[in-house]
Amino acid sequence: MIDAARLAILTESAKYDVSCSSSGSSRANRKGGLGNASVGGICHSFTPDGRCISLLKILMSNDCLYDCEYCPNRVSADVKRATVTPDEVCELVINFYKRNYIEGLFLSSAVFDSPNRTMELLCETVIKLRKVYNFHGYIHLKGIPYADDVIIMRAAKFVDRMSFNVELPSEKSLRLLAPQKTKESLLNPMKKLRLAQICESENHVRKGRIIPAGQTTQMIIGASPESDGEILRLTEALYRKMGLKRVYYSSYIPVVKSARLPSCGAGLLREHRLYQADWLIRFYGFDVDEICGAGENLSPEYDPKCAWALKNMHLFPVEVNTAPLEMLLRVPGIGAKGAYRIMQARKFTALGFDNLAKMHIIIKRAKHFITCKGKFYGSESGQAVRAALAIDGRREIDEQLSMFSSSEVALSALTGEI
Numbered sequence: 356m357i358d359a360a361r362l363a364i365l366t367e368s369a370k371y372d373v374s375c376s377s378s379g380s381s382r383a384n385r386k387g388g389l390g391n392a393s394v395g396g397i398c399h400s401f402t403p404d405g406r407c408i409s410l411l412k413i414l415m416s417n418d419c420l421y422d423c424e425y426c427p428n429r430v431s432a433d434v435k436r437a438t439v440t441p442d443e444v445c446e447l448v449i450n451f452y453k454r455n456y457i458e459g460l461f462l463s464s465a466v467f468d469s470p471n472r473t474m475e476l477l478c479e480t481v482i483k484l485r486k487v488y489n490f491h492g493y494i495h496l497k498g499i500p501y502a503d504d505v506i507i508m509r510a511a512k513f514v515d516r517m518s519f520n521v522e523l524p525s526e527k528s529l530r531l532l533a534p535q536k537t538k539e540s541l542l543n544p545m546k547k548l549r550l551a552q553i554c555e556s557e558n559h560v561r562k563g564r565i566i567p568a569g570q571t572t573q574m575i576i577g578a579s580p581e582s583d584g585e586i587l588r589l590t591e592a593l594y595r596k597m598g599l600k601r602v603y604y605s606s607y608i609p610v611v612k613s614a615r616l617p618s619c620g621a622g623l624l625r626e627h628r629l630y631q632a633d634w635l636i637r638f639y640g641f642d643v644d645e646i647c648g649a650g651e652n653l654s655p656e657y658d659p660k661c662a663w664a665l666k667n668m669h670l671f672p673v674e675v676n677t678a679p680l681e682m683l684l685r686v687p688g689i690g691a692k693g694a695y696r697i698m699q700a701r702k703f704t705a706l707g708f709d710n711l712a713k714m715h716i717i718i719k720r721a722k723h724f725i726t727c728k729g730k731f732y733g734s735e736s737g738q739a740v741r742a743a744l745a746i747d748g749r750r751e752i753d754e755q756l757s758m759f760s761s762s763e764v765a766l767s768a769l770t771g772e773i
């Protein structure tokens with residue numbers, strides 16, 4: 356039985372990993388089993404700083420062989436160490452699940468003993484949970500770089516999601532701050548998992564699929580000097596080549612003192628802007644080049660969609676009743692859901708501003724970029740539009756930490772609608 360002291364160490368050590376969203380897996384409980392993983396993922400709840408907390412998030416060990424400069428668990432750090440066994444993790448998961456504390460597991464580990472041994476123990480844990488403890492809830496497993504492909508592929512058959520962290524946005528930074536890891540050691544397992552997924556889908560395998568909720572990754576922002584443009588280019592390549600479900604950005608927090616690291620964190624606003632840009636790439640049809648130049652950073656003042664629209668005022672206003680979907684998606688204040696609602700509704704009637712308000716379109720932003728039945732209520736001058744949107748931008752800077760606010764800024768942070 357795991358004791359409270361080790362549990363405290365291992366859950367505390369896991370808290371810096373943010374890649375624990377659970378959406379995308381669908382598996383019903385079986386008779387005599389425990390738990391479900393539903394299409395929408397297990398229920399999420401969020402701490403005030405936006406972290407997901409409904410999974411048991413734990414390390415198997417924080418006793419690491421490696422010495423990543425930014426990590427509180429690195430071998431040279433003077434911290435309390437703890438390790439648990441596969442059975443201890445399984446018992447904890449089942450106990451917590453039965454008490455309704457958690458709905459799934461996010462299991463990771465520092466590299467103790469060797470990469471293969473660590474991955475074997477992680478693999479043993481998830482197999483036991485599924486086969487011995489009959490647990491059908493959601494499991495997200497963090498993979499260990501340099502572990503043998505056979506162990507990784509075996510583990511992948513028993514979990515919903517796997518992730519290998521790319522850690523830092525460039526090879527150069529990896530060499531400097533995480534010298535025992537290489538780009539290949541992080542990307543190769545992702546590639547193999549991707550290949551296995553493609554083979555499955557080509558062979559129409561439905562039952563017993565590997566990682567049905569796909570792969571994710573995480574990178575630390577602000578510990579190294581890469582610009583937002585470089586980070587977004589890497590993100591775009593990871594979505595395209597590895598078929599990732601999500602890239603998570605973790606704003607660097609200076610928990611470790613080091614001459615190689617900045618003395619202050621990157622701030623949550625930068626993280627928030629990167630997530631907004633990420634949504635534009637995935638759901639709004641934007642190319643990374645349109646959002647941010649290679650060596651540039653995103654504007655703190657305007658969200659990336661507003662920033663793009665302000666640079667391209669010559670393309671606006673567009674008529675809501677006739678504009679193609681691709682253009683509606685580019686209007687500030689019209690989110691992806693809003694654009695699809697407009698496309699449906701306008702088949703039946705010509706839309707006015709009052710109709711848009713009922714579709715949750717943010718009229719005070721959108722009005723500068725659209726006409727409805729030929730009517731335009733925005734500002735004619737580019738300067739006035741900039742000033743109006745800058746007020747929203749400043750509110751966003753002030754409010755973006757509050758995930759519980761009912762304001763449109765906070766809702767946008769939760770839903771990705773921009």
Ligand code: SF4
Nearest residue numbers: 419421423426429465
């Ligand atoms: S491998 Fe690096 S980042 Fe992971 S626990 Fe060890 S020192 Fe920390």
